[in-house]
Amino acid sequence: MRKNESTEQGNADGDSGAIRQGAAAAWPICLGYIPIGMAFGVLARQNGLEWWAVGLMSALVFAGSAQFIAVAMIASGAAAPTIIATTFFVNLRHTLMSSVLAVCLSGVSRWFLAFFAYGITDESFAVNMSRFRGGHWDRWRALLVNQLSNATWICATMAGAMAGQFVPPGAFGIDYALTGMFICLLVIQVYGMIYVITALIAAGISIAWYIAIPGASYIVGASLCAASIGFLFKRVMRRAE
């Protein structure tokens, strides 16, 4: 199986090879997190959060979009239970990523998985999945991607809170860093026609859902629907052959 091959490859490369490869996979994520993290830090500071509170939030929650929403809610005086419930729904999409990763990390010790799970984000998930599919990837390299991204996020948000007022808003196209990252992550997850079809269906459902229904349910809703339609489509095509 491919997974065993990648483990052997990992041993042959040694620890420094694993660290280098993990860092090489993580750096684009870190590059994207620095401007977005700093932008978050600036916003949080403007809304009354001290730099240490920003660091605390980034370490305990580690979820970009949910943190932006939470800061806006804190500023508008929302009650804590409302903020916590919103965070839960915005981050519910991670159940899907966590399920997908279970296929790549099957049989790994529960302690490792419990620690690994903390670092699952849209970005680390997509990078690790593309690497697992290409072979030559293992849990330690994947964990390194998660934790380097995490460390960068915590540092960038705190740096933004401390000194971010010196960075002009919208400079150097930094607002597009995450979008550019998502576009490439989508491209490298495409392994055939059925993936293109699924992506197009997901985009269509997502935009319609986003317009029709307030909140963040469109992400999970469109993902579940599109994957199911794509799956049925694949089944029908296979039967027709």
Next chain:
Amino acid sequence: MTLADYMLLFGSMGIVTYLPRALPLVYLAHKQLPKWFVEWLELIPVAILSALIAPILLADPATRTLALGKPELIVAVPTLLFAVKTRSLGGTVLAGMFLYWLAGMVM
């Protein structure tokens, strides 16, 4: 807010974020998953990313209405081509940022 308030709020947010990340992984990694379920899961990554991107490119976040012709969408076309051509994540991030910055200058 005091440190205790922050700890309570961020700690609770952390727990409700962590559980969806951990429970499926810890539970499913020790199960023999049916083949159809694995096949279905294989389509989830593209579906999630596409679902995340679509409103960024095609909708106005303030009004939650359809918005065609946003700079985000126009810049997405060359960025997508760059990603298909190079398959480089870091390169695409930089190219996208540069093109967006350029679009801001021109538009």
